[in-house]
Amino acid sequence: MASYWLFKTEPAEYSITDLAGEPGATVRWDGIRNYQARNHLRDDIAKGDQVLIYHSSCKVPGIAGTAKVVSAPYPDPSQFDPNSPYYDAKSSVGAPRWFCVDICHQSSFDNVIPVSRLRTVQALAEMVLFRQGRLSVQPVSEGEWQILVELGLHKRHPVPVQE
DNA sequence: GCCAACGTTGGC
DNA sequence: GCCAACGTTGGC
Numbered sequence: 137m138a139s140y141w142l143f144k145t146e147p148a149e150y151s152i153t154d155l156a157g158e159p160g161a162t163v164r165w166d167g168i169r170n171y172q173a174r175n176h177l178r179d180d181i182a183k184g185d186q187v188l189i190y191h192s193s194c195k196v197p198g199i200a201g202t203a204k205v206v207s208a209p210y211p212d213p214s215q216f217d218p219n220s221p222y223y224d225a226k227s228s229v230g231a232p233r234w235f236c237v238d239i240c241h242q243s244s245f246d247n248v249i250p251v252s253r254l255r256t257v258q259a260l261a262e263m264v265l266f267r268q269g270r271l272s273v274q275p276v277s278e279g280e281w282q283i284l285v286e287l288g289l290h291k292r293h294p295v296p297v298q299e
Numbered sequence: 300g301c302c303a304a305c306g307t308t309g310g311c
Numbered sequence: 312g313c314c315a316a317c318g319t320t321g322g323c
Contacts, residue, residue, distance in 0.1 A: 144321090170306075193321055251322075269304055270320045 139185045140276040141176070142265060143203075143239070147191045152200040152244050155189065161241035166212045167222045169234060173273035178235040180275070183208050187239055188276060188284060190265070191248060198250040199284060207238035245288050259283050 143165060145151065155163055168177060185205040191197055211232035214222035227233035254260050260283060264274040276284070 146321095172306090197322065269322090270306075272320090 139180065139182065140188075140278060140281040141181060141185060141205075142188045142190050142199075142263075142274050142276050144190045144192045144272040146193045147200070148194065151191065152189045152241070155201075155203065155239070156241045156244055158241070162206060162238055164212075164236055164238050166214050166236040168212070168236065168273060169222065169224075170270075170272060172271055174234055176273045176275065177237060178209050181205055181209055181237055181273075183237075186242075186281065188281075196248050196250050198248040198252075198254065199245065199288065200248045201244040202242045202288075203239040204242050205237050206240045209235045209237050212236040243288075249284070249287050253287075254284075257283065257287075 147153075155161065168174060183205055187203040187205060188199050189201045189203055191200045211229070212222070212234040214220040215224040215227045215232065215234045216229060217223055218225075222234075224233055251265070254263070255266065260266075260280055263276070263280055264271060268274070
């Protein structure tokens with residue numbers, strides 16, 4: 137059974153619009169360098185899981201759209217690349233430290249659902265987003281997911297057909 | 300720009 | 312293994 141997740145990104149660096157514009161609307165979600173987030177990526181996330189894309193550190197932080205996990209977890213190649221900002225000299229191919237998955241864009245909300253609004257929803261009070269800051273890959277419960285889909289229902293447009 | 304929360308580092 | 316210092320995250 138599919139699980140639900142929230143991935144944070146700073147839209148100035150990489151946004152839901154960037155994701156939608158990728159070839160096949162698919163991208164490697166790499167560069168995660170936090171152990172708790174790593175553990176989710178390595179141990180808990182599976183192909184077919186659903187992802188909320190969250191825009192942080194921007195004018196209107198909040199949920200910007202949805203994506204789907206389209207690969208199994210695998211070692212993040214950037215940890216082995218000395219020219220990458222995500223290079224980790226203490227990692228090795230034999231004992232990789234960091235993991236990633238590929239995700240595919242599913243939907244963009246016409247307007248971000250602001251975190252300030254999410255805070256006002258009683259049923260979302262237990263979200264990891266509020267219980268624990270600073271975690272860029274975090275689980276979302278099925279109940280939370282359904283509420284968030286409801287909130288986004290009238291603020292969503294379908295994925296543009298890829299050429 | 301402020302600052303609270305929290306992860307990481309490094310001396311001991 | 313403790314914990315102070317430091318760095319980063321991220322909303323406001």
